[in-house]
Structure formats: C-alpha cells, structure tokens
Amino acid sequence: MVKVTSAVIIGIEAATIDVEVDIRAGLPGFEIVGLAGPAVKESRERIRSALKNSGFNYPLHKIVINLAPADIRKNGTLYDLPIALGILAGMGCIPIEQLQRYIVVGELSLDGKLRGVPGMICIAELAARHRKLLLIPEENGSEAAAVTDQSYAVKSLSLAYALLSNNTNIQPIMQSKFSPQQTKRTHHTIVKGQVIAKRMLTIAAAGHHHALLIGPPGTGKTLLAQSVHGLLPPLSTQEALETTKIYSCAGLLPPNSGLMTSRPIRTPHHNVTKAGLLGGGSPIRPGEVSLANNGVLILDELLEFQSDVLQGLREPLESQQIKIVRANERVTYPTKFLLIATTNACPCGYLGDPNHQCRCTQLEIRRYQKKLIGPLLDRIDLFTFLEPLTTEDYQQKQEPILAPVDVCHRNGLLPDEAIQAIQLAPDVQALLNKALQRLKLSGRGYYKTIRIAKTIAELDGQAEIQPQHVAEALRYRWEAAKILD
Ligand SMILES: [Zn+2]
Missing domain, CATH: 1.10.8 (Helicase, Ruva Protein; domain 3)
Known part of the structure; x- marks a missing residue:
C-alpha cells in the first residue's frame, strides 16, 4: 500500500488527507472509500485515460483508494493527481520516499495535462506549516508562491513523474512579493452637491461604520455608495491573504494569479437568494457577505431584498463572520465587509422629493419603512436623507474630497x-x-x-x-x- 499526502478545504482552511492506494490481486476494478463526493468518484475515468495517454500501463488489478480520515467529506477533482501518482508508486514506477516529501493536489484531464484546483493558497499555507514540498498544477503556481517557496508547479502527469524520478530540472517557484494597489482616489466627484452624504460616507470609510442613504430617485445615491470603495486604504498583507483565500475557495480566482491586490466591492441584485448572499449550497460556497470581506458590500434598494435575506444579515453584521452548517459540513467564513445601503423612503420613491408628489398612503409608507426596523436598523450606524439636486448643485464646480481615511482606526470593528x-x-x-x-x-x-x-x-x-x-x-x-x- 502507498500513502500520498493530499489536502481538503474546510471553509477557508486546508487540512491534510491521506490518499491510500492499494493494488491487490483480483479482478480488475477501481473503488474509492472515505466519504468521497461525486467529483471524486468520477476520478477513475480521468485517471485511467491520463495514465494511458501519458504512456503508462494501467494495472490490471483491483485498485482500492481510501481517503482518510473518513469523517471529513471530500469534494472536487484535486485527488486525481495524488491517486494517479499513488498508482504509479504502487507499480514501482516512482520511489515512494520521493513522493512522500510532497503534498500533492491537481485535476487531470484525459490527455494527462493538469488543471488548477480551488483553494490552492490555503493548501500552500498547510504545506508551509507542515514543512512539506508542494506538487501542484502549473496554473496554481503563482497562488502557491504567495505563501511558500517550496512549490513545484507542473503542466502534466508526465512532468510530475519526471520530477519524482529525478529526471528533470524543475525548480520551485520563487515566492512572489506582495505590492498592494493604491485605490484610485478620484471618488465623490461623479455626483455633484450632496455635501452631507459625502461627509457621512467619508466617516463610514474611515472608521468602518455601516451606512444607509435614503432618498428619492435621481439623487445619486447609488453612485455615491459605489464611490466609498475608492476611499478605503490599500489592503494589508494579512487582509490580502484572507481575501484571496475566500476567492480561491469560491473558485473565483483566475488561473495564474497570485494574491489579490485591491479591496473587493460586491453589489448583489435584490433578487439574490439567501444562499447567494450569506453562503451555502453543496458543496458549501462563500456568499456575497464573505466575498465582500475586507471590502464594500453595496445593497442598492435595500427594502427590495427579501425579508428573510435581510434578516440573515444580522449574524454577519454582528459577529463579522458567518457559520454555515450542512449535513456533513460545518464551515465559518469571515464577513468583515463595510455595508453601504440605499433605499427610497416609500414604495413609489418620491417621499421627500419637493418636485414630485408621493402617491403612497401613510399605511404603505409605514409598512415599507417597518421592514428596516428591528434587526437591521440598529446594526446600521450612519443615516442620511438625500434631496434631489438643485440647479445650483449642477452649476457647482467640482471639488474632489480627498479624505485622509488611513489616519483612522477601524472603530466600527x-x-x-x-x-x-x-x-x-x-x-x-x-x-x-x-x-x-x-x-x-x-x-x-x-x-x-x-x-x-x-x-x-x-x-x-x-x-x-x-x-x-x-x-x-x-x-x-x-x-x-x-x-x-
Ligand atoms: Zn411614495
């Protein structure tokens, strides 16, 4: 039996998994045990084709794969490479002691090429912690290099074989230097007037205070909300790491990319589902509240969102993290987002607009505004009512407000x-x-x-x-x- 070290992602952390490969006498077959999800079960066809198309013999024996520990659910295609290399080691094609120096992950395509897998930055951290080398697909190389200089990124199964047989001169990837992007500070200039709202949003950005802009259509509240992103200071290394982990685990990090260098901004539509906003699904994926971690979450037309979706914001706003529990899974994602929301003051939108008549009844207005009261209102820190722009506002010369927000503590946190x-x-x-x-x-x-x-x-x-x-x-x-x- 051959044991290959691989990894599993739980939330945004990785843990080691032992891939045990046993090639026995008996009728040819391939069996995977150890709480493996559908994508893992499908690995058989990929592995068999990849081995054959890379010029190896596929053993005509019974192959049993055990993924241990058995109480953790394993999903995804990342076990293709460790299983394939375990089979090659089991057949005596590569030295077992070489293979055991590495943590191995990677998806195989039928022709033997390697494809990137999600969550690599978490796996690279795990490898660094365990002082192990990393054998991974080339697409994931830059991501791993953000945290370790001990990763070997290869294009194909053949090259992984060559590396382990000492038949090639592949070098580990140099650790990349993190250089955060200075956010462009040309904010606030897109909307004229609205001096109080701009001041309030500067305070929101400076101290991490959640804000709500209330007002009729045409007051520029959506643009103002989006401009907050440009006020935020650059990401710290720690924040960049955490943000990249979330995007990597969500499968949203493009191939060949390293650490994310700017703060995220998320603007989910009001049709978003509870799972989409808060996280969920099977396998569990982070929602918008976590994708906006260390950045801005904009909820435009807040009261158009489903009530139960809004209720769900309570936990992430309160504890800056969200726990998601499914049958066999339990994960926690960080949710340190800055909430900037906008809303009309009434269903027709024109309450408070001196140029338009509001067509709503008192009852309709109360019912509409009541949606805010309770769980959300006391979790939002700053409020302001916006009035439609006047002719004077339009004629005003633009003075960009360049707020020194970096001087402030994040008092809201x-x-x-x-x-x-x-x-x-x-x-x-x-x-x-x-x-x-x-x-x-x-x-x-x-x-x-x-x-x-x-x-x-x-x-x-x-x-x-x-x-x-x-x-x-x-x-x-x-x-x-x-x-x-
Ligand atoms: Zn109205």
Whole structure:
C-alpha cells in the first residue's frame, strides 16, 4: 500500500488527507472509500485515460483508494493527481520516499495535462506549516508562491513523474512579493452637491461604520455608495491573504494569479437568494457577505431584498463572520465587509422629493419603512436623507474630497470593551446623556455614537472626542429617529 499526502478545504482552511492506494490481486476494478463526493468518484475515468495517454500501463488489478480520515467529506477533482501518482508508486514506477516529501493536489484531464484546483493558497499555507514540498498544477503556481517557496508547479502527469524520478530540472517557484494597489482616489466627484452624504460616507470609510442613504430617485445615491470603495486604504498583507483565500475557495480566482491586490466591492441584485448572499449550497460556497470581506458590500434598494435575506444579515453584521452548517459540513467564513445601503423612503420613491408628489398612503409608507426596523436598523450606524439636486448643485464646480481615511482606526470593528473604556470629558458626557434621553438611544446606540464620534475626532486630527464630534455623530443617528418615530 502507498500513502500520498493530499489536502481538503474546510471553509477557508486546508487540512491534510491521506490518499491510500492499494493494488491487490483480483479482478480488475477501481473503488474509492472515505466519504468521497461525486467529483471524486468520477476520478477513475480521468485517471485511467491520463495514465494511458501519458504512456503508462494501467494495472490490471483491483485498485482500492481510501481517503482518510473518513469523517471529513471530500469534494472536487484535486485527488486525481495524488491517486494517479499513488498508482504509479504502487507499480514501482516512482520511489515512494520521493513522493512522500510532497503534498500533492491537481485535476487531470484525459490527455494527462493538469488543471488548477480551488483553494490552492490555503493548501500552500498547510504545506508551509507542515514543512512539506508542494506538487501542484502549473496554473496554481503563482497562488502557491504567495505563501511558500517550496512549490513545484507542473503542466502534466508526465512532468510530475519526471520530477519524482529525478529526471528533470524543475525548480520551485520563487515566492512572489506582495505590492498592494493604491485605490484610485478620484471618488465623490461623479455626483455633484450632496455635501452631507459625502461627509457621512467619508466617516463610514474611515472608521468602518455601516451606512444607509435614503432618498428619492435621481439623487445619486447609488453612485455615491459605489464611490466609498475608492476611499478605503490599500489592503494589508494579512487582509490580502484572507481575501484571496475566500476567492480561491469560491473558485473565483483566475488561473495564474497570485494574491489579490485591491479591496473587493460586491453589489448583489435584490433578487439574490439567501444562499447567494450569506453562503451555502453543496458543496458549501462563500456568499456575497464573505466575498465582500475586507471590502464594500453595496445593497442598492435595500427594502427590495427579501425579508428573510435581510434578516440573515444580522449574524454577519454582528459577529463579522458567518457559520454555515450542512449535513456533513460545518464551515465559518469571515464577513468583515463595510455595508453601504440605499433605499427610497416609500414604495413609489418620491417621499421627500419637493418636485414630485408621493402617491403612497401613510399605511404603505409605514409598512415599507417597518421592514428596516428591528434587526437591521440598529446594526446600521450612519443615516442620511438625500434631496434631489438643485440647479445650483449642477452649476457647482467640482471639488474632489480627498479624505485622509488611513489616519483612522477601524472603530466600527473595535470590541465593545474598548469603546466602553474610553474616558469622556465632562461636557462630552453631558451632551451624550442629553441625547440618550431625547433620542431614546439604546445602549447599543449610545456606544455606537461614541464609536462614530471617535472616528470623526480622528479625521479631525484630535486625540480626544470633543462635543462637536458627538454632535456630528448624533446628526447621522437623528436621521434614523425620523423613521423610527
Ligand atoms: Zn411614495
């Protein structure tokens, strides 16, 4: 029996899998055991054809493959290469001790060429952790090189065989250097006017505070929401790694690409399913909330989304991660996205527009706005109502607002204890106490106000929160009260 080390992806982490290949006397056959999904079961035909078309003999014996440990579900085509090489080692064609230095993954095509597999960056991390070499398809080479300089990326089964038989001079791929892309800072210039909304979105981007833009059509709220992406600072190496892992595991990383260099922006349509937004399916895939991790999630026309889909946002907004449980699988994906949402204030859209008559009844308006109240409203930090642009706005000369958002902490992501520990000046405390009563702020709303005020103070270059910072923070909370009342 030959044992080849391979890998399995659980969420965005990889774990080792032993591929045990046993070639026995008996009627020719091929059997895979060990909780293998359909794509793994189909590997037989690919492996047989690839071996034959690469000039090897396929053994006329009974072949039994065991994928261990048996309690983890294995999906995908990544076991083609380790099984094929295990068979070759079992027939004495390659030295077993050579094969055992590697973690091996790769899909085989019928002609023996190798195809890339999802999740390679996670597998490369695993290999680095276990101090193993990596034998992988060429398409995955750049991705693996982002984390290890011990990966051998080859085009075909024949080349993998040549490497293991010391018949070739293949070198490991040089580890690539990460250079984050500076996001283009030509934001906010696409929409004229809307000074308060722009200021609010700058605060949102600077401190990671979720924001909602409310207003009639034609106010530029969608464009404004999209402009937030350009305000965000470049990815850190750690963030780039995490973001790349998610895209790689979702199968969304193009072949021959290394680490992702800019923050993601996702704009799912309001028809998106719960699984599409939150993650799910079989095998489990990350949803939009995770694809937007370390970036921006834009929900345009928030109230057009299905209620249960919106309800599902509660967990990722609250804990910055989402747990998905299926029959044999349980995975956790990070969801540190910045939510920027837009909505009309009523079903017809024209509530608050001085140029159009709103055609909705009071009841319709209340029912519409009620969809927001409850789970979502207290998880959004900043609100503003937009008014249609005036002639003056259109004639205004454009001044791009280049906000120094990098100077701020991501106060929206700080744990509650860190916010509770902030010592406030007496005048700041007095203002907050007054607001607590007048706005009927919840405990959550109270600390949220401090978080936002902290970001505003930092944007101002101040070490301590001043009364004007709290006043501005309250302004964006006030707007929510208009809906709640
Ligand atoms: Zn209306």
